[in-house]
Amino acid sequence: MSARDVDDRAALPHYFADYEVYEAGQCIAWGQATLASTPGHAVGALRSCAAEQQAVDAGAIRLRTVCRL
Numbered sequence: 001m002s003a004r005d006v007d008d009r010a011a012l013p014h015y016f017a018d019y020e021v022y023e024a025g026q027c028i029a030w031g032q033a034t035l036a037s038t039p040g041h042a043v044g045a046l047r048s049c050a051a052e053q054q055a056v057d058a059g060a061i062r063l064r065t066v067c068r069l
Helices: 003-011 039-054
Strands: 014-023 026-036 061-068
Touching: 014 039, 026 039, 039 061
Parallel strands: none
Antiparallel strands: 014 026, 014 061
16 A cells, blocks of 8 residues: 555545444344545445445445444
8 A cells, every 4th residue: 555545545534324234124233334435435335334344235234323524
């Protein structure tokens, strides 16, 4: 990773999300995720990050709160 890559990533806004995982209409897990992303991709990226953390499909994730840090 070059110094420019680090600078580009540092320039992106950071986001925090609180989420729930649903299966068959029931909340089965919850958690939090943070990442740096462009504003237009933040929600999808947070949902994907949460799905990866919980080993579920992104459609099972309900973002309760998204905050720009």
